[in-house]
Amino acid sequence: MTAPFLPFTRPSIDEETIAEVANVLRSGWITSGPKVLAFEAALSDYCGGRPVRVFNSGTATLEVALRLAGVGSGDTVITTPLTWVATANVILEVGATPVFVDVDPVTRNIDPDKLEEAVTPQTKAIIPVDLAGLPVDRDRLYAVANKHGVRVIEDAAQSFGASWNDNRIGSTGDFVSFSFHANKNLTTAEGGALVLPPDIDPFLCERLRLQGMQRFTDGGMDVDVLGGKFNLTDIAATIGLGQMKHLEAFTARRRELARAYFAGIDPALKLELPVANFSNSNWHMFQVLLPAGVDRGKFIMAMKQRGIGVGVHYPALHLFTLYRAMGFKEGSFPKAERIGAATITLPLFPSMQDSDIDRVCSALAASLQEIA
Ligand SMILES: *Cc1c(COP(=O)(O)O)cnc(C)c1O
Numbered sequence: 466m467t468a469p470f471l472p473f474t475r476p477s478i479d480e481e482t483i484a485e486v487a488n489v490l491r492s493g494w495i496t497s498g499p500k501v502l503a504f505e506a507a508l509s510d511y512c513g514g515r516p517v518r519v520f521n522s523g524t525a526t527l528e529v530a531l532r533l534a535g536v537g538s539g540d541t542v543i544t545t546p547l548t549w550v551a552t553a554n555v556i557l558e559v560g561a562t563p564v565f566v567d568v569d570p571v572t573r574n575i576d577p578d579k580l581e582e583a584v585t586p587q588t589k590a591i592i593p594v595d596l597a598g599l600p601v602d603r604d605r606l607y608a609v610a611n612k613h614g615v616r617v618i619e620d621a622a623q624s625f626g627a628s629w630n631d632n633r634i635g636s637t638g639d640f641v642s643f644s645f646h647a648n649k650n651l652t653t654a655e656g657g658a659l660v661l662p663p664d665i666d667p668f669l670c671e672r673l674r675l676q677g678m679q680r681f682t683d684g685g686m687d688v689d690v691l692g693g694k695f696n697l698t699d700i701a702a703t704i705g706l707g708q709m710k711h712l713e714a715f716t717a718r719r720r721e722l723a724r725a726y727f728a729g730i731d732p733a734l735k736l737e738l739p740v741a742n743f744s745n746s747n748w749h750m751f752q753v754l755l756p757a758g759v760d761r762g763k764f765i766m767a768m769k770q771r772g773i774g775v776g777v778h779y780p781a782l783h784l785f786t787l788y789r790a791m792g793f794k795e796g797s798f799p800k801a802e803r804i805g806a807a808t809i810t811l812p813l814f815p816s817m818q819d820s821d822i823d824r825v826c827s828a829l830a831a832s833l834q835e836i837a
Contacts, residue, residue: 471821472774474814476652477715482707489703500699500706507709508643508658513636516661518670519702523622523644523657525695527555529673530640531590533665534616536561540589544620545575546783546793547801548594552620553782561589565783567798572740573597573752576800577605584609590616595624595634597778598650598749599742603629603638610639618642625651626716627747635660645701650715650749651708653701711815718815719748722822726751726811729826734833737807750778754807760836764809767832773825776810 508517538560593601622644645656677692737754781801783793
């Protein structure tokens with residue numbers, strides 16, 4: 466009997482959550498309502514009591530955070546070229562200009578050594594990304610941001626459940642943005658959350674989330690600011706509430722599986738492994754870099770033939786057509802380009818079995834040998 470196909474990720478939704486979603490569907494109130502408020506309260510509790518508002522995506526949270534930070538045309542925003550394209554697209558969306566800083570080849574995150582030299586009088590914000598769930602060095606990041614009076618919007622889409630210096634990501638810092646897309650460590654199918662700093666009015670955040678609308682007790686309404694259509698449904702919030710109960714177990718299991726990869730991957734394969742961090746990282750992804758000269762397309766096919774799904778997260782985004790048109794090209798950010806061209810995401814999700822890790826490790830060896 467052949468083993469079933471192993472995808473690179475799969476959400477874990479328990480039966481109780483499925484039943485709760487059915488209850489919401491029968492309740493007569495399916496969009497933003499009491500479940501959204503309960504989910505926001507649970508997230509705020511998790512983030513040390515800081516104000517949290519939920520959104521229908523992690524892209525919407527970033528865009529609203531930029532607007533709340535006052536970022537617009539004429540401003541520049543510093544970020545990494547090695548991330549999901551949403552991180553940079555939102556900068557364009559608000560009319561600002563992205564300034565990329567190359568990554569540290571070891572952490573694969575924005576290089577803190579190169580951050581300060583990228584700051585100019587036009588710099589309004591920095592969007593660091595915790596790639597694969599490994600947190601950016603918050604001490605060094607905020608040292609630069611605070612020195613230059615630049616706002617920080619932490620793109621923590623991949624690092625919900627991770628920590629920095631014993632503080633949960635989300636419990637400290639300026640703006641912190643989470644995504645609850647189906648592939649993220651905690652999911653609502655689609656969704657996101659924004660943790661707000663103390664100088665930002667949560668009510669303005671709510672207006673930017675929904676058409677700028679405010680309602681009065683006499684039935685009147687007013688719109689004083691242009692808002693989007695970014696509200697989360699109670700259906701989605703119910704999934705999120707069910708997921709919160711498992712967050713710690715999810716993270717613990719991911720760390721166990723990551724450890725098993727370090728023990729199981731044959732060093733002779735010459736794969737470049739991620740940083741072995743078991744205290745801060747939530748192990749959103751386990752990514753290896755293929756040795757130079759290995760054809761990634763052939764490798765992906767060879768793994769697929771062995772029943773293993775792998776992913777690519779991500780090619781360096783400044784080489785996408787939209788960004789090339791802004792003048793970026795090969796050689797602009799060599800470290801991100803090399804990693805983006807060689808990276809492979811191996812299967813890692815909480816319901817994986819230990820034996821699945823063995824299967825992946827064997828398939829890695831066999832696939833690399835086959836295509837050599
Ligand atoms: C997933 C993700 C986003 C966007 O989140 P969505 O919920 O898909 O809109 C932004 N940044 C990073 C780094 C992500 O991984």
